[in-house]
Amino acid sequence: MGKIYGFGNALMDIEIRISDEELQEIDIPKNTMKHISHDELSEYLEKYDKKINSINPGGSIANTIFAAADNGAKTFFSFAIGDDEYGELFTKSFRDRESISFKKTEYRTGVCLIFVTPDGNRTMAANLGANTQLNSDCLDFEQLRNAEFLVFDNFTLSAISNFDDLKFLYECPAEIKICFGVSDVSLVDENLDLLDKLFQLKLFLIYGNIEEIRALQKKLQFDTENILQSEGENGAMFNQLKVNAPDIISVNTNGAGDALVGTFLAKYKELSTEICLKQAVEYASKVCCEKGPRLT
Numbered sequence: 001m002g003k004i005y006g007f008g009n010a011l012m013d014i015e016i017r018i019s020d021e022e023l024q025e026i027d028i029p030k031n032t033m034k035h036i037s038h039d040e041l042s043e044y045l046e047k048y049d050k051k052i053n054s055i056n057p058g059g060s061i062a063n064t065i066f067a068a069a070d071n072g073a074k075t076f077f078s079f080a081i082g083d084d085e086y087g088e089l090f091t092k093s094f095r096d097r098e099s100i101s102f103k104k105t106e107y108r109t110g111v112c113l114i115f116v117t118p119d120g121n122r123t124m125a126a127n128l129g130a131n132t133q134l135n136s137d138c139l140d141f142e143q144l145r146n147a148e149f150l151v152f153d154n155f156t157l158s159a160i161s162n163f164d165d166l167k168f169l170y171e172c173p174a175e176i177k178i179c180f181g182v183s184d185v186s187l188v189d190e191n192l193d194l195l196d197k198l199f200q201l202k203l204f205l206i207y208g209n210i211e212e213i214r215a216l217q218k219k220l221q222f223d224t225e226n227i228l229q230s231e232g233e234n235g236a237m238f239n240q241l242k243v244n245a246p247d248i249i250s251v252n253t254n255g256a257g258d259a260l261v262g263t264f265l266a267k268y269k270e271l272s273t274e275i276c277l278k279q280a281v282e283y284a285s286k287v288c289c290e291k292g293p294r295l296t
Contacts, residue, residue: 033187062077211282
């Protein structure tokens with residue numbers, strides 16, 4: 001089983017249970033995300049203090065790496081955090097401290113508010129905080145050169161203004177399989193210039209939900225070996241292969257797509273593609289039954 005190396009945002013997810021009417025007042029389209037300032041974060045936390053349901057380590061690539069490790073893969077994750085309580089909680093969420101590298105910054109650890117409506121769908125408001133300092137100093141290039149898969153996403157691109165236009169990718173071994181997550185429809189336009197540069201490379205995998213993949217296809221031409229597409233309660237597709245999801249009562253879709261790709265990559269070389277996808281969908285469905293973005 002090849003090592004999976006990820007780098008991305010280190011976030012504490014604060015889950016807030018609200019009604020659809022309250023979500024309309026927040027003015028963030030349902031199932032999407034928005035970047036917010038620290039002042040906005042403070043205002044939301046004060047307003048919805050009584051509706052906080054859970055506080056858990058999150059971040060999309062971190063969740064993916066957690067799921068991959070939970071399914072037996074060797075993993076490594078790089079990130080940036082603040083020198084604060086949330087930063088300590090985030091690093092402690094990794095069972096093997098030898099499997100992470102990070103940089104502590106003068107900024108506060110990032111926070112993502114997860115607004116969950118009664119149907120279990122999530123809408124996000126993220127204050128990146130220390131993630132804005134994510135750069136090549138966070139990476140462990142020895143670990144990266146020994147990895148089979150490299151995983152990052154559009155959320156990562158929103159934070160990596162110090163990565164010299166993705167120059168680090170050219171330091172990776174030619175045989176590494178690059179996997180990229182679309183993350184959110186709004187980020188396609190926001191990161192269009194970096195995406196255009198990224199897609200000049202040969203990617204092993206692009207992943208996201210139906211809306212995200214379609215938004216990307218409308219904006220850019222890209223050549224990738226594979227597409228992994230999550231379809232919510234309808235399961236998932238890997239290229240032309242479709243697997244249905246089990247019937248569940250979803251309480252929170254936050255982290256489900258992350259769990260899907262993490263499990264899929266962990267099983268990719270060991271199982272047939274169909275069984276691999278089936279197990280990934282089953283694992284992601286279990287995450288939908290949890291309060292937070294990871295299985296506990």
